[in-house]
Amino acid sequence: MKIRASILYWHARPALAWTLAVVAFLYFTLSNGHFLNAGNLYALIQLFSTLMLVAAGLAIVMIAAEFDLSIAGTFPLAGLVAVQASDKIGVVPAMLLAVVVGLLVGALNGWITGRFRIPSLAVTVATMVLTIGIGFEITGSQLVTMTDYTASLTLTQRVLGVFSVGSLIQIVIAIAAYLFLRSSWRGRFVYAVGSDAARARASGLPVTATLVFAFMVCAGFASVAGALQGVSLATGQAGSNDSFLLQCATAALIGGVALTGGRGSLTGVFGGAFLLTVLTNGLGLAGVNSALILLVNGIVLAAVVLVDRPLNRFIDRRLRAEMPIGQPPTQTSSEPAPTH
Amino acid sequence: MMTVTKAADPARRPKRPVTVTGTTVIAVATVLVGIVASLTVDSFATAANMRGLFLSVSIIGIIAVGLSLITIVGKVFTLAIPALVALSTITFASTLYLGPWIALLITVAGAAAIGLIQGLVIGKLETDPIITTIAAAAILIGIGQLWTNGRTVVGTGEATLFNSSLFGAIPFQTLAFALVAAALFWWHKYTVSGRKLTLVGLNEKAALISGLRSWPMVTLAFVVSGATTGLGGALLSAQSGQGTLTLGASFGFDAIVAVVVGGVAITGGIGTPLGAAVGAIFVGLLENVLALVGLNYETQLVIKGVLVLAAVTLMGVTGRAGRSR
Numbered sequence: 001m002k003i004r005a006s007i008l009y010w011h012a013r014p015a016l017a018w019t020l021a022v023v024a025f026l027y028f029t030l031s032n033g034h035f036l037n038a039g040n041l042y043a044l045i046q047l048f049s050t051l052m053l054v055a056a057g058l059a060i061v062m063i064a065a066e067f068d069l070s071i072a073g074t075f076p077l078a079g080l081v082a083v084q085a086s087d088k089i090g091v092v093p094a095m096l097l098a099v100v101v102g103l104l105v106g107a108l109n110g111w112i113t114g115r116f117r118i119p120s121l122a123v124t125v126a127t128m129v130l131t132i133g134i135g136f137e138i139t140g141s142q143l144v145t146m147t148d149y150t151a152s153l154t155l156t157q158r159v160l161g162v163f164s165v166g167s168l169i170q171i172v173i174a175i176a177a178y179l180f181l182r183s184s185w186r187g188r189f190v191y192a193v194g195s196d197a198a199r200a201r202a203s204g205l206p207v208t209a210t211l212v213f214a215f216m217v218c219a220g221f222a223s224v225a226g227a228l229q230g231v232s233l234a235t236g237q238a239g240s241n242d243s244f245l246l247q248c249a250t251a252a253l254i255g256g257v258a259l260t261g262g263r264g265s266l267t268g269v270f271g272g273a274f275l276l277t278v279l280t281n282g283l284g285l286a287g288v289n290s291a292l293i294l295l296v297n298g299i300v301l302a303a304v305v306l307v308d309r310p311l312n313r314f315i316d317r318r319l320r321a322e323m324p325i326g327q328p329p330t331q332t333s334s335e336p337a338p339t340h
Numbered sequence: 341m342m343t344v345t346k347a348a349d350p351a352r353r354p355k356r357p358v359t360v361t362g363t364t365v366i367a368v369a370t371v372l373v374g375i376v377a378s379l380t381v382d383s384f385a386t387a388a389n390m391r392g393l394f395l396s397v398s399i400i401g402i403i404a405v406g407l408s409l410i411t412i413v414g415k416v417f418t419l420a421i422p423a424l425v426a427l428s429t430i431t432f433a434s435t436l437y438l439g440p441w442i443a444l445l446i447t448v449a450g451a452a453a454i455g456l457i458q459g460l461v462i463g464k465l466e467t468d469p470i471i472t473t474i475a476a477a478a479i480l481i482g483i484g485q486l487w488t489n490g491r492t493v494v495g496t497g498e499a500t501l502f503n504s505s506l507f508g509a510i511p512f513q514t515l516a517f518a519l520v521a522a523a524l525f526w527w528h529k530y531t532v533s534g535r536k537l538t539l540v541g542l543n544e545k546a547a548l549i550s551g552l553r554s555w556p557m558v559t560l561a562f563v564v565s566g567a568t569t570g571l572g573g574a575l576l577s578a579q580s581g582q583g584t585l586t587l588g589a590s591f592g593f594d595a596i597v598a599v600v601v602g603g604v605a606i607t608g609g610i611g612t613p614l615g616a617a618v619g620a621i622f623v624g625l626l627e628n629v630l631a632l633v634g635l636n637y638e639t640q641l642v643i644k645g646v647l648v649l650a651a652v653t654l655m656g657v658t659g660r661a662g663r664s665r
Contacts, residue, residue: 118656130645295482301475
């Protein structure tokens with residue numbers, strides 16, 4: 001019965017994230033008359049849907065107790081591929097091509113991480129450099145643009161006032177991911193692998209396949225979002241997108257995804273993404289410059305990281321103390337390698 | 341050195357030779373590439389190119405040598421290097437009017453202080469190093485933007501001292517690189533605190549049981565890395581007498597590439613600062629040769645990515661540290 005209290009805590013994290021998001025939303029609504037404009041809400045949802053999707057992908061990798069730095073490269077790369085190829089093979093095939101490229105990067109990440117048991121940080125740093133390099137390579141370090149704007153206009157056309165085709169696609173995929181992770185076998189495998197890979201392997205779960213799957217989902221989501229953004233803007237420039245990676249990681253952590261793996265739900269991640277979007281949009285609307293917004297993002301992430309660990313350890317200790325002797329501890333909190 | 345390792349984990353001992361060859365392989369490869377290049381590429385073995393090569397390697401090398409300590413102590417990387425380099429160039433340029441040495445001192449001290457904060461947070465509060473340094477990078481860039489309003493800071497003062505060459509051939513920066521690499525190598529290998537650093541990275545639990553807390557070593561690693569990054573930023577700024585936020589953007593990757601290629605294991609405890617220095621020289625040399633052969637920057641970036649991937653995978657396959665999964 002006491003154990004239920006701690007499970008309640010893990011369910012409370014998404015609620016906490018959403019509460020903060022709603023509070024921020026209400027604050028900006030009251031403090032700025034333009035915040036609830038259809039135009040501003042549209043811009044907010046454009047931002048939110050992208051962040052929501054990519055953060056969901058990163059969260060799935062984090063639940064599997066790994067991390068993917070390469071989305072800082074995959075996300076812009078997908079946009080470049082989509083923009084660059086669309087003049088030759090058409091917009092839809094170009095976007096599919098971009099997603100395929102992303103999936104390949106993800107498969108590579110997952111395979112090397114799972115098969116050779118190499119820390120994913122090392123692997124994804126390498127693929128991040130690789131994808132940024134490929135981005136420069138295919139564009140020749142030039143700004144690339146699309147000649148045909150019809151696809152951009154279709155994607156960014158308003159639906160129901162505040163949505164767009166692009167944002168709806170991303171929201172639908174993100175919600176599908178949430179349902180999948182919650183109630184499919186493969187989704188539960190991700191949790192099992194993340195909470196204790198050795199035990200998962202010993203009980204016959206396909207650990208490597210699950211990791212490959214998680215990384216492919218992450219890179220796939222990043223490239224869908226990247227391709228949509230690239231085509232929407234009809235332009236692209238090679239480089240890394242570090243601040244976006246920062247936001248995704250922050251969203252996942254605010255939402256209660258534990259860096260040690262095996263914990264967290266996508267509802268929380270969506271809440272975290274919403275909070276960050278509202279903050280970015282609201283501050284931007286209030287005329288705060290982008291450097292300060294970046295600073296705020298950094299401070300939010302630092303605060304979450306600082307609070308997260310002691311809080312989780314406290315909950316764990318409570319849980320451990322309440323458990324009857326002889327039962328295995330639920331989390332490897334004494335493990336020295338938090339990144340693993 | 342061996343007794344420490346033995347006491348920590350006897351099963352790990354046989355793996356030592358593998359990692360030694362890891363760095364040795366790169367050293368041999370560096371020499372081979374150098375010989376082949378000087379024989380086949382005409383413009384390689386010229387004084388001007390050598391000077392350029394030394395210059396390009398030195399700053400990355402200084403940063404990589406410091407970064408390797410973070411990797412050795414088991415905290416993977418810091419992703420705040422580009423931000424810290426940028427902030428250091430700004431600090432150096434804005435304090436240059438006090439004189440080059442004082443500016444250098446202020447820059448290094450400031451960067452070390454930033455390293456100290458990160459080290460304390462990561463070591464004492466046991467936060468995740470990657471996430472913490474991502475946050476730190478955002479905060480540093482934000483501060484830098486507010487400080488300079490995104491403009492380039494032009495220093496008023498003479499910094500030519502740091503661009504001079506000793507004996508006409510060795511740039512000042514290369515001398516600094518050699519000194520930093522030698523000092524850190526010596527410290528890491530022959531002092532008690534250096535050995536403690538390795539033990540913490542190799543096996544944190546064993547270190548704790550033998551009465552060695554990890555956080556002072558982690559903090560120390562971050563302070564040293566901060567100081568070397570500050571030094572790198574100051575030297576970079578001295579080249580042009582300017583400081584701006586976009587300077588040093590590529591240094592984060594390059595330093596990580598150098599550390600990984602130089603045979604420092606990402607899992608911690610294995611490798612030396614000298615390995616990182618050799619890695620930096622290898623990467624710099626390869627870049628130089630590729631550029632001379634006519635490959636562009638884009639292709640070099642792709643090759644760098646492949647190189648890290650290969651190095652990481654090879655280290656994982658040969659020097660399996662027995663991590664449980």
